[in-house]
Amino acid sequence: MxxxxxxxxxxxxxxxxxxxxxxxxxxxxxxxxxxxxxxxxxxxxxxxxxxxxxxxxxxxxxxxxxxxxxxxxxxxxxxxxxxxxxxxxxxxxxxxxxxxxxxxxxxxxxxxxxxxxxxxxxxxxxxxxxxxxxxxxxxxSAWMSARVLGEYLSWHLPNRRYHYVSLDDNWGHSMEQALREATRSRDRARHGFSRISARGARHEEYLAALKKAASSDADVLVIVLLGQDLVQTMRLAHDLKLDQRMQIIVPNLTGSIVEQAGPQVMEHVIGTAAWTWRVPxxxxxxxxxxxxxxxxxxxxxxxxxxxxxxxxxxxxxxxxxxxxxxxxxxxxxxxxxxxxxxxxxxxxxxxxxxxxxxxSIYAVRVRSRSEIMQDRFKQDYFNIIHRMDGEAAAPNLDEWQEERGDELSLR
Incomplete structure (x- = not known):
């Protein structure tokens, strides 16, 4: 016992x-x-x-x-x-x-x-x-961002000429390809591009890509970059006054990017976000x-x-x-x-x-610097300009299986 x-x-x-x-x-x-x-x-x-x-x-x-x-x-x-x-x-x-x-x-x-x-x-x-x-x-996914942007741009900026500055990695390639499909800018001869090294890119590389964009007849500049690559490229684009002659698109926007690059540099840039603090x-x-x-x-x-x-x-x-x-x-x-x-x-x-x-996925535009500065934290960066339902944005089963090839289920 x-x-x-x-x-x-x-x-x-x-x-x-x-x-x-x-x-x-x-x-x-x-x-x-x-x-x-x-x-x-x-x-x-x-x-x-x-x-x-x-x-x-x-x-x-x-x-x-x-x-x-x-x-x-x-x-x-x-x-x-x-x-x-x-x-x-x-x-x-x-x-x-x-x-x-x-x-x-x-x-x-x-x-x-x-x-x-x-x-x-x-x-x-x-x-x-x-x-x-x-x-x-x-x-x-890149596909979801591209679809909401493609729909918005086709309504508000139809029949424009594009130029892409993209990161030379998996995301950069898939994002650019998805946007080209969504905006009907597949023709690389008409809608030019530059690649940025996935690691160790320098000032000269960003500058060369932007000068190539400046010499084109593009109406829309798509910058498919993230982190400090994006911050430095946006600052250079502002210095070159590209934001005054082109609509700049940054497919994946975050508040931290706007904060680092500065509201004046990012003013009126269009991108996407799955969520902002105003959504709730x-x-x-x-x-x-x-x-x-x-x-x-x-x-x-x-x-x-x-x-x-x-x-x-x-x-x-x-x-x-x-x-x-x-x-x-x-x-x-x-x-x-x-x-x-x-x-x-x-x-x-x-x-x-x-x-x-x-x-649901949102297209957003960076607010003007004067609007941002009026906010209590000076961080109210985005206006939501378009919304797409998740089912419409995400690839369907047939599209997914086409990308998968022979392996048609997850393992």
Missing amino acids: RRLMICSFLLVLAATANAAQPIRLGLNYPSTGNYKSEGLELRRGALLAIETLNRQGGVLGRPLELISRNTAAREEKARANIEKFAAEGATMAFGGATSEEAIAAGQRARELGLLFFPTLGYANAITGHDGQRYLFRETN ALVKSEQGQAFVDAYIAQHQRYPDSTAASAYAIVQQWAAAANRTGSLHSEKIIKALEDHRYSLLKDEQYWRSFDHQNVQ
């Missing part, structure tokens, strides 16, 4: 210890390099989600803990970090600043049985050609507004779409774990597939055949 009581006591102690054991989540983010400002937004959004969930009792009665590692936007570091997260007991991983990172980290996560949610990876290949069962993308009020989302208010209270600034994506990923993974009563990746995959929810905006869902998050 005494032995039975001791065994029961030990089992209770073990269960209590396990209940208190934190659940670890691994965040790949760039704290240095070309995308460090975006990395800061990622970490802030993730931490706010974890703080919110822990106040509500955590996941399966256990608190969440964030493990963060710098990638410097390098795929080899992103992949190595996944191995470290797994060794440290992480149950899922997310983050990254480039499409190459997303693909490399996602592949290693699958090999280790971890779910991976990329953040700033927009290349079509992430949920297209290189899509796989253990990867879910919350952010929009626009669609009457109470949870979305609570996120905005909490972020402002902590940081005295508006949250960016990057922070919102990290926040939503953690919340959605946690909700799936609580629904299934398990941290097992396969069970969470089944709980996420075709799951519809409203969190920070109107309804969206994780599509089962490609694991792309299907959601």
Whole structure:
């Protein structure tokens, strides 16, 4: 009898210890390099989600803990970090600043049985050609950005001549190609282009690309860049007064880019965003507004779409774990597939055949500097100028299977 009581006591102690054991989540983010400002937004959004969930009792009665590692936007570091997260007991991983990172980290996560949610990876290949069962993308694809821009530009700037300055990487190629299709600017002889090195681009390279654009007869300048590549190119374009003679398009816009380049430099630039801090009020989302208010209270600034994506990923993974009563990746995959929810905006869902998050996408224009300066934080950067429903923006099953080739389902 005494032995039975001791065994029961030990089992209770073990269960209590396990209940208190934190659940670890691994965040790949760039704290240095070309995308460090975006990395800061990622970490802030993730931490706010974890703080919110822990106040509500955590996941399966256990608190969440964030493990963060710098990638410097390098795929080899992103992949190595996944191995470290797994060794440290992480149950899922997310983050990254480039499409190459997303693909490399996602592949290693699958090999280790971890779910991976990329953040700033927009290349079509992430949920297209290189899509796989253990990867879910919350952010929009290049295809989705191109379609909302294509529709807006066809209505408001029809029959214009384009010139493209694009990053020479997976995302840059897919974004340019998708925009050429959407805007009917496929003819490269008429609608010229320049490529920017994916790593180590210098001032002279940005300048040469912009001078080539200036010597063209283009009406629209499309700059398919991110991070410091985009900041430096936009400053040079402003110095060359290209913004006075061309409509500048930046397909993926974030508040941190406008802040770094400066509102005067970015004035009237058109791009896309899946979310802005004004969207919750626009669609009457109470949870979305609570996120905005909490972020402002902590940081005295508006949250960016990057922070919102990290926040939503953690919340959605946690909700799936609580629904299934398990941290097992396969069970969470089944709980996420075709799951519809409203969190920070109107309804969206994780599509089962490609694991792309299907959601409304917005075309936005950077407000004038004078308007921005009137705001209390001087950070109210965007006016929403067009909206497209997620089903219309995302590729359909036939289009997805055409990109996949012989492999017509996720593995």
